[in-house]
Amino acid sequence: MKNRNVLISGASVAGPVLAYWLHRHGFNPVIVERAPALRDGGYAVDFRGEAHLSILRRMGILAELESARTGTGSMSYVNSAGKPQAKLPADLFAGDLEILRGDLARILYDATKDHTEYLFGDSVTSLTEDADGVTVTFERAAPRRFDLVIGADGLHSNTRRLAFGPEEEFVRHLGVYCAIFTTDNHLGLDHTGHAYRTAGKLVAMYSARDNAEAKAVFYFGSPQLGLDRRDVVRQQAVLAEHFTGSGWQSDRLLHDMRYAPDFYFDSVGQVHMDAWTRGRVALVGDAAYCPSSLSGMGSGLALVGAYVLAGELAAADGDHRVAYARYQEQVRAYATGCQKMGDGVAKLMVPDSRLMASVLNRYYKVMPYLPGKNMAAKIARKAAENITLQDYPVGLPGSFTRRGTAVGQDLGLV
Template sequence: MTKSVLISGASIAGPALAYWLNRYGFDVTVVERAPELRRGGQAVDFKGRTHFAVLERMGILDEVRRRRTGTTDTVYVDQNGKQLALISGEFTGGDLEIQRGDLSEILYERTAADCEYVFGDSISGLVDTEHGVEVAFEHGPARTFDLVIGADGIHSRVRKLAFGPERDFVKHLGHYYCVAGASPWSGDGSRERQVAYGHNVPGRLAVTGGSKAQQLYMFASPELDYRRDDTRAQRDILRNAYADVQWQVPRMLDEMESFDDFYLDSLSQVRLNGKYSKGRVALVGDSAYGNTLGGFGTGLAIVGGYVLAGELAVAQGNHVEAYAQYDEIMKRYAKIAGNSNAGRFLAPRTATGIKLRNWFVGSRMFQLMIKYADKAANDIDLRDYPVKVSA
């Protein structure tokens, strides 16, 4: 008997999981709060044989390569534009980089015909019963599914409803970040090297690729109280945080006001201690093992979706057996997301910290750190799941 599965979230982890579940014969519905597929966003990347193996098995590796972005080096400069340090694009962009919106589109195109997508709605309630999960929606009628999977990010609604309040599982890492504006280096398969410029003052970083280009901000701050759908309040938060920073920042802030693409959030880490399932509900991607800008989020989402769907297929829909295997496999692999704090590295709180960071990125230790990260990205024995299973 075919199992019905509801996935919350249509960014990366959700459609990736939907692809595999549909391939294995499950009846898949994806619900997404946004009114349509989300375009734009910052670049995401893959590194190493494990990530590439999953992309190849999905049949999308060539398309991802075709739409890859160019490698972008970041030059850190002082107030007058003098170079202080350089972080290579190989560190920030992995082996293969693509715009988040482009990757989301690729995954959606390969699932839209066979999976049900419901845009402009979200889950408002879950009742996990012996025979299924009764799901209430903000707008649509209630429905019952055999399984529910949360692929809805760091601030997961599914995790909150099934596991408990966000404060119990998400740790604020002491910084906020903002991405504003569309990248000037969208994915066209180019491998040309590009240059972005960054400037630090204690506790703050501003990066720009030049006039009218995508901007990145990162600043130290305790947890802030604001509505996540109030972009006017968020733009004001950003302006206040950088009010006394010079360099190119005044120009950047003025340009930022005209950008439609604007996203501000905290650097946070999800801590579930390797337990990514509860009853008939499971989590995948950032909702399960997210660490903002930690460098492994997209790879973890792709691998996690592959493993979760594969284990459900092998277990012929027996979620108790499949979830236990999924938890065990991903608990070990997801440790790579728990060892980094991008805020401390990119926006040190002191002038001494900035100088030490600038020295470190030019040292042999930095190269060893990159090699360790590359090794960690491949620290999993991917099971070769069946090509197709009737659930």
């Protein structure tokens, strides 16, 4: 097999999943991660449908993920006094399996650490490709040679910037910013969440880790602000400027924000690219086709993309030119469908007028009694399952026979 030595940038979801499958197919993956250690905290992510669950089952981690699931039920919209006004079903938010991103990262790390080299606290500074491979320089580690380089480093991908061009050419801002952090479950939420919406703003809390803690989430509408992604002090100041005096739990949560160990703040955006590969470099997950954090599709899409990319590299016996083309053929339509789930959600999440916010609050109040009450969840499930996955045998280089496994069927244990 050719091109066995593969560098992966990013240790969130797509990176470790890709490393897992590359190892199973006979490759030697190395993961470089800017953070000094695994990132804890973060928002809840979900998987839905057999396209997602079958891959997790094959990886042997589905049972562990289920044991760490949030178990969050329905979400209630409340008024300024905290009185529930409307309730939305869990399937709309949590899919078949919801888990905190930090817990997911830990489980994926445990599944790969014995056969994947991890370089924490480092990042790539240059990529120099020639006919035989790629010379990679790092901020801290000595330069190394790899056969292939895969960017799995998210919306603000460093790999994409180095190999394809500046971020503004590919990232579309959706007019919303998001902040999330861990706080005390001072409302006593029991596997549920409350959300309070006003014009251009939404603040929410939901319980986590068997109600021992809670996640505070803020969304607000804004054009791009040009903030330094590492300037937490300024980010928190901007959040306070938008939400101080907004009502419900806003001021209490803004106070707690100052002491949160895992404060996260970012713009909400989508990535659109004509090609996800260039030479020996490829992108996977949010780096290539981020559907936005509002879509509920990001982690599942990253999971599928990583599975297919590793499988196609194995099927092509390491020939990246053939594998990269097939990877894009397999995933392009699926990614487009998942991205459509993110389009328009921003305006529904943070409507820009009091009138629209009032209309949406009233609609959610009567939605449980409407004929199409489950339509949104059904649309999300259809998008999540809209792919035919190939069954890529492991441990048998060169023996691949292309055959589809229809979603809805188990891919089988290996």
